[in-house]
Structures are given as C-alpha cells and as structure tokens.
Amino acid sequence: ETGVTQSPTHLIKTRGQQVTLRCSSQSGHNTVSWYQQALGQGPQFIFQYYREEENGRGNFPPRFSGLQFPNYSSELNVNALELDDSALYLCASSFGQTNEKLFFGSGTQLSVL
Amino acid sequence: QKEVEQNSGPLSVPEGAIASLNCTYSDRVSQSFFWYRQYSGKSPELIMSIYSNGDKEDGRFTAQLNKASQYVSLLIRDSQPSDSATYLCAAHDSGGSNYKLTFGKGTLLTVNP
Numbered sequence: 280e281t282g283v284t285q286s287p288t289h290l291i292k293t294r295g296q297q298v299t300l301r302c303s304s305q306s307g308h309n310t311v312s313w314y315q316q317a318l319g320q321g322p323q324f325i326f327q328y329y330r331e332e333e334n335g336r337g338n339f340p341p342r343f344s345g346l347q348f349p350n351y352s353s354e355l356n357v358n359a360l361e362l363d364d365s366a367l368y369l370c371a372s373s374f375g376q377t378n379e380k381l382f383f384g385s386g387t388q389l390s391v392l
Numbered sequence: 393q394k395e396v397e398q399n400s401g402p403l404s405v406p407e408g409a410i411a412s413l414n415c416t417y418s419d420r421v422s423q424s425f426f427w428y429r430q431y432s433g434k435s436p437e438l439i440m441s442i443y444s445n446g447d448k449e450d451g452r453f454t455a456q457l458n459k460a461s462q463y464v465s466l467l468i469r470d471s472q473p474s475d476s477a478t479y480l481c482a483a484h485d486s487g488g489s490n491y492k493l494t495f496g497k498g499t500l501l502t503v504n505p
Contacts, residue, residue, distance in 0.1 A: 310491075312491070312492075314495075319400075320497050321497045321498055322436065322493075322495045323495070324493065327491065369435055377491045378491060379484060379493075380438070381438065381491075381493065382438075383435040383436050384435060385434065386435050
C-alpha cells in the first residue's frame, strides 16, 4: 500500500457526460500527477499539480482539467466524455515537483458507454 | 515525440530461470530510467531506478543502462511465479520543471511453475 487513495474505484458513464475523479496524496507529499492508462498501453501523463498550481501538461485536450487543494489532495475532471476516455486513471504523489519517486494509487477504472 | 519502446511479449520463462526484459528510448536527453511492475488490475509499483551507465543490482533484480545505445534492460534471476506481471519501462522527461515519466507499453512476463 502506498498511502495514495483514489475514489471511486470504478465508474460507468455515458458519452457526453462529465466525471470527477479524486485522489488523496500520501502524507507529506505535495505533488500530484495524473496518468491515463488505456487497456494494453503504458500510463500516459495528463498533468501534474505542485502547490495547487498546474506544473506541466501532457498531450490531452482542455476538457481534461484538474485541481489541487491546500491539503494536496487533487481532482481530475473530464468534460464531454468520449468512448476513448475509457481507461484506468492513475494518481501518483511525490514530494517536490522533480522527485522521481512516484507512489501510485490503485486507480479509477472509467468506462464510457 | 519522445518514445519508450518495449517488446509487448508475452515472455514466458520457467521457474528458476533468468527473465530478460528490454527497453529502448528515443530521447537522448533522458537521464533517469525506471522499471515498474504492474499486476493485472493493480497500479504500477516501482522496483528499480537507474541513472548511470552500467549495472545496478537489488536482490534478484539487475537493471542495465547503456546511454550510447539508448537501451535499458531488467534481469530477474531465479524467476518465481509471483514475478508474473507486466513490466513497464519509464524514462524521465527532462523538459520543463515537472517530473513527467514517459512509459513504454509494457512487457507481460509469465513465470511457469
């Protein structure tokens, strides 16, 4: 167990809907990164939050957005869901924006029908 | 486009054998490399990191890095059925101030009793 918790564990949505995924970082960690892992693929970087600011973004459209709160927990929001958004969404926490030691949560499996 | 390439496998080895997993990367600027293990339906777990050319050993695991050839490998000695998992190779993207990891698609390893 890494101490990174994500909720919900599973979610089913329909195309066009909006979804919010949540992540609580490990105690003492101030950085949260979000990754999307499609079936049979490696995780792909969505964005990173450090001290409540977005600190880098991967090749994802603006309908993917996020927040980090003062307690360093984070949310990932996806608007106008598409079928290709079906994936495992992983949150990883670390201490410091350049720390390579990422601790992943167990993920949220999102299915878009 | 920075890429990390892995043979998707599956790689099947008998119990007690050496499993050899390989990875190549396209970005010469990458400085740090990681191997993650991911059991089916679970999140990635960091098992090895390597930063310098040569070998790094940790128990039954040895990571090898050759920056001139842009090649990273992971050897697992005395393979056990519990080592059966997908192994993800990741490289640190040094662009910007964030700590983005670029992952390969992973190699599925099966250790047969």
